[in-house]
Amino acid sequence: MNPWNDPSLGDDERIGALMAEMTRDEKLAQLGSYWSKANVGSGDARVAPIEEALAARSGEAEALAHGIGHLTRPYGTRPLTPEEGRAELVRVQRLLTGTTRLGIPALAHEECLTGFAAYGATVYPTPLAWAATFDTALVERMGAAIGRDMASVGVHQGLAPVLDVVRDYRWGRVEETLGEDPYLTGLIGTAYVRGVQSVGVVATLKHFAGHAASRGARNHAPVSIGAREMADVILPPFEMAVREGAAGSVMNTYTDQDGVPACGDEHLLTTVLREQWGFEGTVVSDYGSIAFLHTMHRVAADEADAARVALGAGMDVELPNTRCYGEPLARQLDAGHVAPELLDRAVERVLRQKLLLGLLDAGYSPEDDAGTGRPVDLDSPANRTLARTVAERSVVLLANEGAALPLDPARTPRIALVGPGADDSGTFLGSYSFPNHVLPKHPGHPAGLALPTLREALTAELADVTLTYERGCAVSGDDRTGLPAAVRTARSADLALVVVGDRSGMFGNGTSGEGCDAPDLALPGVQRDLVEEVLATGVPVVLLVVSGRPYALGGFADRCAAVVQSFMPGEEGGPALARVLSGRATPSGKLPVQIPATPGSGPGTYLNPPLGRHSDGISVLDNTPLYPFGHGISYTTFGYEDLRVASGRVPTDGFIEISCLVRNTGDRPGRETVQLYYDDPVAQVARPTQQLVAFGSVGLEPGAAARVAFRVHADQTSYTQDASGDGQRIVEPGTLRLMIGSSSGDIRLSTGIELTGPLRRVGADRHLSHA
Structure with missing residues (x-):
C-alpha cells in the first residue's frame, strides 16, 4: 500500500509522501x-x-494523462x-x-x-x-x-x-x-x-x-x-x-x-x-x-x-x-x-481536500463512490415535501387591505386566473434549475419531474370555486393582443387573481438570471398594462408577483385587494401558493429586499445613512420603498409589548440582552419573525440609520403570547474605522438605539442603551452572530 493511501497515517504524513512522489506534470x-x-x-x-472560450482544448486521453483535479x-x-x-x-x-501512474481520483x-x-x-x-x-x-x-x-x-x-x-x-x-x-x-x-x-x-x-x-x-x-x-x-x-x-x-x-x-x-x-x-x-x-x-x-x-x-x-x-x-x-x-513553492502550496490544498473526502484511501472505489447498484431517487417524496415547506414559508403577504385573502369560496365562487405565470410552472424556477439552465439546449425534451402549475394546484385546492383562466400576455415582449380576453375573463368573475413577474433564463434568454440585467424596475413586457386593465374592470384584484427581483408596484398596489410576493418558489411552488392563497397555510415570509414604489428611483437598499434617504426639498426623486426590508404580514395580527433590557449600560466587550412579549392578537394561528435593529446615532463615519442585528420566529395560537429574547455581543455593532491600511474595526462607546419590530419600517418598541468603557479594536476573532 502506498503511504498516501493508508488511513492509519496522519494527514500531513500522507500528503507529504504523495507530494514527494509526484512529478511536476x-x-x-x-x-x-x-x-x-x-x-x-x-x-x-x-x-x-x-x-x-471555455471549451476543452484537448481530448479526454490527453487531458487526463497525468490525472486531473x-x-x-x-x-x-x-x-x-x-x-x-x-x-x-x-x-x-x-x-x-x-x-494514470498515481491513480488519484478527480473531485x-x-x-x-x-x-x-x-x-x-x-x-x-x-x-x-x-x-x-x-x-x-x-x-x-x-x-x-x-x-x-x-x-x-x-x-x-x-x-x-x-x-x-x-x-x-x-x-x-x-x-x-x-x-x-x-x-x-x-x-x-x-x-x-x-x-x-x-x-x-x-x-x-x-x-x-x-x-x-x-x-x-x-x-x-x-x-x-x-x-x-x-x-x-x-x-x-x-x-x-x-x-x-x-x-x-x-x-x-x-x-x-x-x-x-x-x-x-x-x-x-x-x-x-x-x-x-x-x-x-x-x-x-x-x-x-x-x-x-x-x-x-x-x-x-x-x-x-x-x-x-x-x-x-x-x-x-x-x-x-x-x-x-x-x-x-x-x-x-x-x-x-x-516559484515552485507556489505550485506546491496549491497542490497540497487540493490533495488535502481529496484526502478529507476519502478519495485517497486504499479502499476507494469509483463504483462505491457513485453508488452504483443502489437505487436513487433525486426527487423523492421527502424532497418534494421539504421543497413545498420552504416555498410556503417564503411567501410574503405584502398587503391585504381588502381582506380578499384567504380566498373564500362562499364570498368569491367565481375566480378569474390571469397572467403569464398563472399556468406556466417554468416561472417558478430559477435560472440554475436544470429545466431552465440546461433543457433549453434540448428543445422538446421532457422536464423529467412533475411541475404542477398554479392553475392545476388551485383547481385541486378550490373544489368549490369556478376557476376560469386567460394568460393575457407573455412575461416579456410587447404583444397586447391577449389583453382584451383577459379583461373579459376578469369582468365575469367575483375576483381576479393576476399572476405576473419573471421567467428566469441565462444571458438574455429570460427576464431574470445571469446576464439578464434590467434597465429599470418596471414589470417586464406589458404586464403592468395587464394589471391596470384588469383593475379598471372594478373586480377585486389579488396581485401575485412571482419574480427573481423586486419590481416597482407603486401606482397600482394600493388599488389591489391584496398583494403577494413569491421569489421563484420551485417545483412545488404551485401547491405551496395554492395552500397559502386558500388559507390552509398561513403566510409568514418577510422581505429580504425592499419593494420599490417607482421603476426609476429605486430605494437602493435599506442600509442607508440619513443622506441616502428621501428628504423633502433636496431631490425630486423619492426613494422611499413601497414595502420596506423585513416587511410581511399574516392572516392574523401580532402585538408587541413589555420590552425588557437586562442593563442599560453594557461594556464594549459585553452582551446586550433584550426581549419583548409577542402576542397573537388575531383569530388564526400564525408565525411572526421578530427583528432587532440598532442605530448608532453618533459615529466616526456615516452609518445606516437601521441595521439588522438579530431575528427570531415564534409560532402562536390565537390569544397566545411568548417572550422573544436576543443576546447580542457588542462586537456586532463594530464598523471599519480606517478603510486604509489594515481596515481596523472598532466597537465604540456611546449611545445606541435598539429597535424591535415586525419590519424595518414597522418598529414597535425601542430603547436606548449606553456602551461603556474604552474604544475596542476587534479582529477576526470577534463575535459574528447573536444567540
Missing part, C-alpha cells in the same frame, strides 16, 4: 479540470459565460438519468484510478443553487426565497437534503451558496442571492453550508467578493465601492460562512474592485481569506476567470502570465477546463517567473 494536473466537449453548450442556449458538471450539462450519469462518472474515475463538482442541478432532481425555491423564510434551521435541512442527493451519485463539491449582498435590484442575479442585508445573508448562507457539508459534500462560497455591486447592475462589470463598504457590507457573509460554517471552498468573482480583479487579488484571496479568517480549503476559479485576466481585465500579457498572477494571488484550481494552469503555467515555472 502530475502536480499541474491536480490544479486543472476537465469538462467534456459533449457537455458544453452551443448556439443561444448557454450554461456558462462565453462558453466557446476536478471533473466539471458530469450530471449538470446534459439530460442524463442518474444511471447514465453514474456510468459515465465511474468510467472516467476508473480511467483515472486504473491507468466531481456540480451546481446546487436551487438543488442538485441534474436531470430529474428536486428544484427547490431560489435563494432569495430561502432568505424570505428567515429560518436558518429550515435552510440547513434543505442544504443537507441537497448534499445527500449529490453524494449519492458521486458528486463531491457543490457550487453554492451565493453570498453576494444585493446593492442594485436591476442586477440579473438578484434571484441567486440572499438579499440586501449582510447579516441575514451570512446567517442563511452559513446554515446552507452546514447542511451541505454535514453529509460530506464541499460547499463553495461565491462570488468572492463584490459581484453584486457591479457598476450599473451589469453582469461582469467593474465594482466601484470603497474599502469600507467592502469590509462592512460585502465581506461579512463570507467571513461568517468561513469562520462559523467552516466552508470548504471559495469561488472568486469575475469583477474587479478599483481596478484589481479578484482572481488576481492577493490581499483578498490570501491576506483576508486565509491569514485573517483562517480559511483552509481550496479557492476555485469562476469559469474562465483566470484567462479573463488576459482577455477581459488586461492585467496579464497572455494565458501564461495570467496563470502566474492567479497562482501568486492564491487561486488553487482552474475551472471548468485547464487552459492556463497546464502548459502555460509550466512555461512560467521553467522561466523562473513562478
Whole structure:
C-alpha cells in the first residue's frame, strides 16, 4: 500500500509522501479540470459565460494523462438519468484510478443553487426565497437534503451558496442571492453550508467578493465601492460562512474592485481569506476567470502570465477546463517567473481536500463512490415535501387591505386566473434549475419531474370555486393582443387573481438570471398594462408577483385587494401558493429586499445613512420603498409589548440582552419573525440609520403570547474605522438605539442603551452572530 493511501497515517504524513512522489506534470494536473466537449453548450442556449472560450482544448486521453483535479458538471450539462450519469462518472474515475501512474481520483463538482442541478432532481425555491423564510434551521435541512442527493451519485463539491449582498435590484442575479442585508445573508448562507457539508459534500462560497455591486447592475462589470463598504457590507457573509460554517471552498468573482480583479487579488484571496479568517480549503476559479485576466481585465500579457498572477494571488484550481494552469503555467515555472513553492502550496490544498473526502484511501472505489447498484431517487417524496415547506414559508403577504385573502369560496365562487405565470410552472424556477439552465439546449425534451402549475394546484385546492383562466400576455415582449380576453375573463368573475413577474433564463434568454440585467424596475413586457386593465374592470384584484427581483408596484398596489410576493418558489411552488392563497397555510415570509414604489428611483437598499434617504426639498426623486426590508404580514395580527433590557449600560466587550412579549392578537394561528435593529446615532463615519442585528420566529395560537429574547455581543455593532491600511474595526462607546419590530419600517418598541468603557479594536476573532 502506498503511504498516501493508508488511513492509519496522519494527514500531513500522507500528503507529504504523495507530494514527494509526484512529478511536476502530475502536480499541474491536480490544479486543472476537465469538462467534456459533449457537455458544453452551443448556439443561444448557454450554461456558462462565453462558453466557446471555455471549451476543452484537448481530448479526454490527453487531458487526463497525468490525472486531473476536478471533473466539471458530469450530471449538470446534459439530460442524463442518474444511471447514465453514474456510468459515465465511474468510467472516467476508473480511467483515472486504473491507468494514470498515481491513480488519484478527480473531485466531481456540480451546481446546487436551487438543488442538485441534474436531470430529474428536486428544484427547490431560489435563494432569495430561502432568505424570505428567515429560518436558518429550515435552510440547513434543505442544504443537507441537497448534499445527500449529490453524494449519492458521486458528486463531491457543490457550487453554492451565493453570498453576494444585493446593492442594485436591476442586477440579473438578484434571484441567486440572499438579499440586501449582510447579516441575514451570512446567517442563511452559513446554515446552507452546514447542511451541505454535514453529509460530506464541499460547499463553495461565491462570488468572492463584490459581484453584486457591479457598476450599473451589469453582469461582469467593474465594482466601484470603497474599502469600507467592502469590509462592512460585502465581506461579512463570507467571513461568517468561513469562520462559523467552516466552508470548504471559495469561488472568486469575475469583477474587479478599483481596478484589481479578484482572481488576481492577493490581499483578498490570501491576506483576508486565509491569514485573517483562517480559511483552509481550496479557492476555485469562476469559469474562465483566470484567462479573463488576459482577455477581459488586461492585467496579464497572455494565458501564461495570467496563470502566474492567479497562482501568486492564491487561486488553487482552474475551472471548468485547464487552459492556463497546464502548459502555460509550466512555461512560467521553467522561466523562473513562478516559484515552485507556489505550485506546491496549491497542490497540497487540493490533495488535502481529496484526502478529507476519502478519495485517497486504499479502499476507494469509483463504483462505491457513485453508488452504483443502489437505487436513487433525486426527487423523492421527502424532497418534494421539504421543497413545498420552504416555498410556503417564503411567501410574503405584502398587503391585504381588502381582506380578499384567504380566498373564500362562499364570498368569491367565481375566480378569474390571469397572467403569464398563472399556468406556466417554468416561472417558478430559477435560472440554475436544470429545466431552465440546461433543457433549453434540448428543445422538446421532457422536464423529467412533475411541475404542477398554479392553475392545476388551485383547481385541486378550490373544489368549490369556478376557476376560469386567460394568460393575457407573455412575461416579456410587447404583444397586447391577449389583453382584451383577459379583461373579459376578469369582468365575469367575483375576483381576479393576476399572476405576473419573471421567467428566469441565462444571458438574455429570460427576464431574470445571469446576464439578464434590467434597465429599470418596471414589470417586464406589458404586464403592468395587464394589471391596470384588469383593475379598471372594478373586480377585486389579488396581485401575485412571482419574480427573481423586486419590481416597482407603486401606482397600482394600493388599488389591489391584496398583494403577494413569491421569489421563484420551485417545483412545488404551485401547491405551496395554492395552500397559502386558500388559507390552509398561513403566510409568514418577510422581505429580504425592499419593494420599490417607482421603476426609476429605486430605494437602493435599506442600509442607508440619513443622506441616502428621501428628504423633502433636496431631490425630486423619492426613494422611499413601497414595502420596506423585513416587511410581511399574516392572516392574523401580532402585538408587541413589555420590552425588557437586562442593563442599560453594557461594556464594549459585553452582551446586550433584550426581549419583548409577542402576542397573537388575531383569530388564526400564525408565525411572526421578530427583528432587532440598532442605530448608532453618533459615529466616526456615516452609518445606516437601521441595521439588522438579530431575528427570531415564534409560532402562536390565537390569544397566545411568548417572550422573544436576543443576546447580542457588542462586537456586532463594530464598523471599519480606517478603510486604509489594515481596515481596523472598532466597537465604540456611546449611545445606541435598539429597535424591535415586525419590519424595518414597522418598529414597535425601542430603547436606548449606553456602551461603556474604552474604544475596542476587534479582529477576526470577534463575535459574528447573536444567540
